[in-house]
Structures are given as structure tokens and as C-alpha cells.
Amino acid sequence: MTDETDGDAETDGGVRAYTVRLELVDEPGELLRALRPIADNGGNLLSIHHQRGNITPRGHIPVEVDLECPPDRFDGIVDALRDAGVNVIQAGEERYGEEVNVVLVGRLVETDLSGTLEAIEADAEAAVVDLSLAAPDGIDETSSARVRLAVDSGRIDEAFSAVRSVADERDLSVVEPLPGGDA
Amino acid sequence: MRLAILGAGAVGRSVAELAGEYGHEVVAIADSSTATVDEVGIDVSSVLASKDAGEGVGSGDPEAVFDSDYDVLIEATPTTLGDAEPGFSHVVRALEDDRHVVLANKGPVAERYEELRDLEAASAGSIRFEATVGGAIPVLSTIEDCTPESVTAVRGVLNGTANFILTRMAAEGLGYEHVLGEAQDLGVAEADPTFDVDGTDAALKFVILANVLSDGGFSLEDAEVDGIQNVPGSALELAAEDGRTIRLIGEATREGVRVGPRLVPENGALAVTGTRNIVQIETRNAGSLHNSGRGAGGPETATAVLSDVGRLPEL
Numbered sequence: 167m168t169d170e171t172d173g174d175a176e177t178d179g180g181v182r183a184y185t186v187r188l189e190l191v192d193e194p195g196e197l198l199r200a201l202r203p204i205a206d207n208g209g210n211l212l213s214i215h216h217q218r219g220n221i222t223p224r225g226h227i228p229v230e231v232d233l234e235c236p237p238d239r240f241d242g243i244v245d246a247l248r249d250a251g252v253n254v255i256q257a258g259e260e261r262y263g264e265e266v267n268v269v270l271v272g273r274l275v276e277t278d279l280s281g282t283l284e285a286i287e288a289d290a291e292a293a294v295v296d297l298s299l300a301a302p303d304g305i306d307e308t309s310s311a312r313v314r315l316a317v318d319s320g321r322i323d324e325a326f327s328a329v330r331s332v333a334d335e336r337d338l339s340v341v342e343p344l345p346g347g348d349a
Numbered sequence: 350m351r352l353a354i355l356g357a358g359a360v361g362r363s364v365a366e367l368a369g370e371y372g373h374e375v376v377a378i379a380d381s382s383t384a385t386v387d388e389v390g391i392d393v394s395s396v397l398a399s400k401d402a403g404e405g406v407g408s409g410d411p412e413a414v415f416d417s418d419y420d421v422l423i424e425a426t427p428t429t430l431g432d433a434e435p436g437f438s439h440v441v442r443a444l445e446d447d448r449h450v451v452l453a454n455k456g457p458v459a460e461r462y463e464e465l466r467d468l469e470a471a472s473a474g475s476i477r478f479e480a481t482v483g484g485a486i487p488v489l490s491t492i493e494d495c496t497p498e499s500v501t502a503v504r505g506v507l508n509g510t511a512n513f514i515l516t517r518m519a520a521e522g523l524g525y526e527h528v529l530g531e532a533q534d535l536g537v538a539e540a541d542p543t544f545d546v547d548g549t550d551a552a553l554k555f556v557i558l559a560n561v562l563s564d565g566g567f568s569l570e571d572a573e574v575d576g577i578q579n580v581p582g583s584a585l586e587l588a589a590e591d592g593r594t595i596r597l598i599g600e601a602t603r604e605g606v607r608v609g610p611r612l613v614p615e616n617g618a619l620a621v622t623g624t625r626n627i628v629q630i631e632t633r634n635a636g637s638l639h640n641s642g643r644g645a646g647g648p649e650t651a652t653a654v655l656s657d658v659g660r661l662p663e664l
Contacts, residue, residue, distance in 0.1 A: 300583035
């Protein structure tokens with residue numbers, strides 16, 4: 167391997183594919199404005215799906231951008247997009263990614279559900295892509311949440327173990343999927 | 350084969366009742382305080398009638414069983430944890446006398462597997478324990494046929510009570526306590542359902558499976574065990590939104606044993622309903638095999654015991 171003395175993170179083999187979902191305002195020049203921060207921050211554009219006919223309820227146009235970049239540059243790209251006022255709906259590794267569901271059970275609201283989800287995203291290196299909450303006895307009682315996580319396929323076991331420890335700290339229980347159980 | 354049966358609960362009695370049908374003869378039977386020994390074969394129906402009348406299984410001392418002329422000791426006393434006594438000592442005595450042992454009692458094979466295998470190596474007799482895992486379902490013999498070395502994992506549902514409760518909760522939208530009460534009324538759950546709902550019973554079975562895969566090394570304290578007591582109906586509803594359901598699933602590999610509520614596809618093989626059990630045997634060269642059926646019950650478990658007896662060599 168080469169010495170990484172030049173401080174350039176863009177080394178051979180260190181590039182991964184990511185998908186970013188954006189919502190753009192329907193105005194001329196918006197797409198170009200949204201793509202510039204990606205290129206300016208070391209991202210290489212692979213493809214752009216610009217669905218003009220598919221307008222969101224808020225009147226925006228959803229755009230899906232596939233790009234590749236070194237993993238340590240990706241957060242910078244997303245931050246730059248947000249700084250430029252671009253509405254980032256979802257940002258995550260997708261080409262190598264897998265989506266899994268877990269169910270959390272406990273006093274979810276009392277134990278700060280959004281804090282729990284943030285801790286899961288940080289510790290499990292996962293993106294929460296969907297959330298469904300059921301609190302039939304009210305938010306002060308035991309409730310359940312189904313959380314769909316986008317996780318790197320190679321890191322699923324580590325991600326689950328991180329989810330377990332986040333849940334343990336908050337006295338929540340986790341119902342995990344059973345890998346291999348579908349066979 | 351001449352059978353000596355220890356334990357006159359649901360399994361011990363069914364073994365006694367069915368032994369003749371399988372070509373075997375019962376020469377001794379004992380419960381915790383009484384026994385009958387008869388070298389020419391005991392009269393099973395009169396012994397069981399005496400047990401039903403609350404008079405034990407005879408007038409003999411249970412100790413007399415070990416002095417009788419038997420080929421196979423059937424260990425069907427209640428499962429105990431930790432030192433697995435008195436079941437463990439029963440097995441030791443039979444092996445030291447160069448007799449075979451067939452266990453329905455999970456304790457000795459879950460908690461003291463290596464000791465049993467060492468004793469077996471020094472004995473002319475051998476031990477078998479198909480009935481300890483999954484009642485009537487041929488689990489251990491399937492693994493034996495695949496050769497344990499080529500089995501990479503065993504997963505599944507091995508507690509009918511917990512499975513019944515989760516199935517009812519999902520189907521009727523009822524709460525845990527409500528369904529548990531209903532299961533007790535139906536006789537599906539015992540008055541003290543602790544070991545069924547806290548995962549201990551399933552864990553013992555998966556510990557036995559891990560011992561078979563690794564030739565020992567595991568006991569209950571090595572297992573990571575979670576029960577279903579904290580699974581609310583709302584969790585089952587959320588799982589269903591995504592085509593999943595929740596089952597108390599055990600997993601045994603060479604790395605360890607884990608039992609807990611897990612998300613499984615609602616229409617997948619492992620999502621059996623009611624008290625039914627299933628195991629998925631994952632093999633290196635042949636994909637996954639699924640064996641499903643009744644995982645408990647007197648006659649069901651007795652068939653596993655008697656199949657084991659049939660697999661034993663003549664002494």
C-alpha cells in the first residue's frame with residue numbers, strides 16, 4: 167500500500183457509491199445549483215434521475231442522484247448541499263446498502279424517541295429511512311416503534327449490536343429480524 | 350429391548366403404554382417415591398391405574414429399578430437446571446452398569462454434556478436424547494444423518510406455549526396477559542408458565558443443539574435469553590405492517606446460543622402458528638431443511654424416546 171502522506175483521502179479503492187434524494191423547487195437553474203456542491207466537494211456524479219412529472223405534495227420535484235466518493239467525504243457533500251439551501255430528503259450509501267426493520271418496545275416517548283433514533287444513526291452507522299409508532303395506551307405507557315434502517319450490508323451484525331446497546335441504555339427492548347431465517 | 354422407566358409423568362406413562370407397540374418390554378417403572386419391577390414385564394395398565402388412583406406406581410422402592418435386568422434406562426423425570434440432579438446421577442448409574450440411556454429430561458444434556466459423553470466413552474452403553482429437542486419432531490436424528498459437521502446452524506421455534514401466545518396476540522389483537530390467561534384455561538400454558546415465556550425452555554433445547562454441533566462446550570448460562578413477556582400487541586401490529594410477525598426464535602451455532610423474540614416473514618416457514626414447533630437446519634452442502642410438528646405432549650415425546658430405543662445397538 168502507498169503512504170497517505172499527501173493528505174488526500176481520495177485513494178484508490180476507497181471510493182463508494184451513494185444515493186442522495188433531493189427535492190428541488192421547480193425553477194430554472196435549480197438542478198445545476200444542487201449538483202455543484204457535490205462536484206466541488208470531491209463527489210463524482212454517476213447518474214441523475216430527474217422526475218419532472220412526479221411532483222411532491224409540497225410542489226417540489228424529487229431528484230435522485232447517484233454519486234461516488236471516498237466515505238470520509240460523503241458527510242461533507244451532504245453538509246455542503248444543505249448549506250447551499252438544497253432540500254436533502256435522504257442521504258446514504260445505497261448501492262452497498264440493505265434495509266432492515268427493527269421493532270423497539272418500551273417507554274419510547276418518555277425516553278426521548280428522537281434522541282434514541284439519533285443515537286442509533288450515529289452508533290450503528292445507519293440511516294433511519296422510515297418510522298412507524300404505535301402507542302395504543304397513550305404516549306406515557308409502553309409503546310412500540312418500527313424503525314427501518316438503511317445499513318451497509320457488510321456491517322449488519324455490528325449495526326444490530328449498536329442498536330441493542332442504545333436500547334439497553336434506555337431500558338428499551340429490541341425485536342430484531344432473523345438473518346438467514348427467510349431461507 | 351427391556352426398558353426401565355424413571356418418571357411417571359405424561360412422557361414416562363406414554364412410553365410405558367406404547368412400548369409394546371414398538372416391540373419393547375417394560376421391566377421396571379418408578380416415580381419419585383414408588384416402583385414396580387418385574388423381569389417378565391410389568392402390567393402397564395394396572396400400574397398406571399394405581400398411579401391414577403394416587404397410589405403411586407407400585408409398592409417397590411425406586412432404587413430397585415437400577416437392580417433390575419434392563420437394557421435401556423428411560424430418564425423421563427422432570428428437567429432440573431444447574432447440576433441437573435437427580436437425572437444426572439440416574440444416567441451415571443446406568444452407564445456405569447454398562448446399560449443404555451434414553452433421555453427425555455433436558456437437564457443433563459443441556460447442563461453437563463461433556464461429563465455425560467466422557468461417562469459414555471467409558472461404558473458399553475450409549476446415550477440418546479431425541480426427545481429432549483422438539484418432542485415428536487426428528488431434529489437430532491436429522492442432524493446425525495446430515496453429520497453434525499456439515500450443519501452450520503439450527504434455528505426455529507421450540508416452545509409451543511410461547512408460539513401459541515404470540516400467534517393469538519397477532520391474530521386477535523389481544524394483550525399478553527389476556528392471551529396467557531386463555532392459554533392457561535386451555536391447558537396450553539402451565540399454572541407457572543415462567544420457563545415457557547421467559548425463553549428458558551427453548552434455550553435448553555438450543556443449548557443441547559449447540560452441544561451436538563460442537564460436541565459439547567455449552568450450558569444454559571452460555572445462552573443469551575430473552576422472553577416474550579415484554580412484547581406488546583402494538584409490536585406485533587407494527588411487524589404486520591411490513592409483512593412480518595414476531596416469534597420466539599432460538600438459534601444454535603458453534604459460536605453460541607441465542608433465544609429471543611425476532612421478526613420473521615409472516616408467511617415464512619418459521620412463522621408456524623399455535624403450539625406447532627419448527628426447526629430450520631442450515632447445512633453447508635444441502636441448503637436449509639425444515640422439520641415441523643408437535644413439539645410436546647406425552648405420546649408425541651414418547652415416540653421420540655421409542656425411536657431412540659430402536660436406534661440402539663444390542664448390548
